[in-house]
Amino acid sequence: MDLQVAIDRVTLDRAVALARQLDEQVDIIELGTSLIKDYGLEQIHAQLPKLRHAKLLLDLKTIDEGEYEFDKGFAVGDILTVMGAASPDTLTSVYELTQARSKQMFIDMMEITDAKTAQIVDHPDAIYGIHHAKDSRAGFDAAATVADFHAKYPAVKHISVAGGIDLAMAQKLATQGITESVIVGSAIVKTADPVAAAQKFMEVMH
Amino acid sequence: MDLQVAIDRVTLDRAVALARQLDEQVDIIELGTSLIKDYGLEQIHAQLPKLRHAKLLLDLKTIDEGEYEFDKGFAVGDILTVMGAASPDTLTSVYELTQARSKQMFIDMMEITDAKTAQIVDHPDAIYGIHHAKDSRAGFDAAATVADFHAKYPAVKHISVAGGIDLAMAQKLATQGITESVIVGSAIVKTADPVAAAQKFMEVMH
Numbered sequence: 001m002d003l004q005v006a007i008d009r010v011t012l013d014r015a016v017a018l019a020r021q022l023d024e025q026v027d028i029i030e031l032g033t034s035l036i037k038d039y040g041l042e043q044i045h046a047q048l049p050k051l052r053h054a055k056l057l058l059d060l061k062t063i064d065e066g067e068y069e070f071d072k073g074f075a076v077g078d079i080l081t082v083m084g085a086a087s088p089d090t091l092t093s094v095y096e097l098t099q100a101r102s103k104q105m106f107i108d109m110m111e112i113t114d115a116k117t118a119q120i121v122d123h124p125d126a127i128y129g130i131h132h133a134k135d136s137r138a139g140f141d142a143a144a145t146v147a148d149f150h151a152k153y154p155a156v157k158h159i160s161v162a163g164g165i166d167l168a169m170a171q172k173l174a175t176q177g178i179t180e181s182v183i184v185g186s187a188i189v190k191t192a193d194p195v196a197a198a199q200k201f202m203e204v205m206h
Numbered sequence: 207m208d209l210q211v212a213i214d215r216v217t218l219d220r221a222v223a224l225a226r227q228l229d230e231q232v233d234i235i236e237l238g239t240s241l242i243k244d245y246g247l248e249q250i251h252a253q254l255p256k257l258r259h260a261k262l263l264l265d266l267k268t269i270d271e272g273e274y275e276f277d278k279g280f281a282v283g284d285i286l287t288v289m290g291a292a293s294p295d296t297l298t299s300v301y302e303l304t305q306a307r308s309k310q311m312f313i314d315m316m317e318i319t320d321a322k323t324a325q326i327v328d329h330p331d332a333i334y335g336i337h338h339a340k341d342s343r344a345g346f347d348a349a350a351t352v353a354d355f356h357a358k359y360p361a362v363k364h365i366s367v368a369g370g371i372d373l374a375m376a377q378k379l380a381t382q383g384i385t386e387s388v389i390v391g392s393a394i395v396k397t398a399d400p401v402a403a404a405q406k407f408m409e410v411m412h
Contacts, residue, residue, distance in 0.1 A: 040246030085291035087339040133293040
């Protein structure tokens with residue numbers, strides 16, 4: 001199981017410093033939507049050094065104009081996110097573009113109905129990302145949600161999960177064996193020693 | 207009926223030049239999602255002069271982390287967009303923030319079900335924006351769609367519509383009298399003389 005660390009709501013300088021520190025420690029470094037909307041892809045591209053070990057995921061949250069956004073995004077990152085709430089035409093066009101570039105696409109499954117989910121689980125190489133809205137006031141059990149999703153959509157090969165994942169939940173998900181990547185934000189980046197925190201997650205997950 | 211001109215998929219310099227030219231001609235100037243994701247709010251804020259006449263709408267397409275994005279966005283613009291596909295909690299929190307700041311919120315109704323629509327038409331001061339995905343391969347009749355929406359949700363006071371609006375459709379929408387603002391993109395900004403094109407739209411609409 002891969003560890004994805006989410007960097008968000010910090011200055012670009014801080015994000016670059018965290019990405020450098022964590023590059024050798026984790027599998028995927030995510031730059032959050034706030035960094036893209038606050039600073040823009042051009043500045044991120046100019047200031048972020050090429051990662052040596054981790055893949056770079058940009059949380060674009062594309063919901064329309066898929067080809068334009070993915071074309072710009074793949075000049076910077078390896079994995080881009082698109083909303084499952086986008087139109088099926090948007091999802092199809094970004095999937096085709098992603099396959100043509102040999103890159104990866106991450107579908108954010110937040111706030112979509114079962115009917116819509118059933119319509120869009122037909123992209124075999126896409127990563128399906130399960131989480132609640134950060135704004136949601138409801139609770140979230142990552143392992144139970146992943147198990148439920150897997151039972152309903154057994155054809156989906158690549159599942160990612162996020163949402164208040166702590167060491168105990170990361171270990172539980174690793175043991176469960178369904179999830180391909182787990183996303184951890186503040187439990188790593190908001191600690192006094194993000195490298196040590198990331199190493200602890202890697203230990204319990206492997 | 208107000209004219210909103212959408213500026214998108216151009217360089218920031220070009221966007222700033224267009225905004226200056228069109229400020230006195232139109233009611234609302236929209237800076238599209240591509241400008242925000244390519245250049246970031248900080249650069250837009252630094253380079254765009256304060257508009258003298260038109261309101262500035264930023265097409266943030268917020269779908270999560272509503273308070274963070276709206277707080278940042280209102281430092282730059284007068285009207286911000288949020289996706290109807292966001293969680294009801296996100297919509298409620300950005301509505302509250304918008305009301306507290308005496309600003310405006312635009313809910314992008316793209317790709318949501320009737321059931322979800324019924325859940326979120328309870329924000330009386332919000333603008334409800336109707337359009338198809340730009341990536342959609344289906345046709346779109348703006349006047350018929352607006353009439354249908356108004357019949358289903360008569361309590362909604364502020365309706366905006368976009369999608370291939372030409373002069374004839376703008377005139378039809380003005381006569382129909384339901385729509386509060388109409389969004390025009392390439393039919394103004396991709397012409398040789400955007401000011402003259404905007405003036406023609408204003409003439410047929412008033």
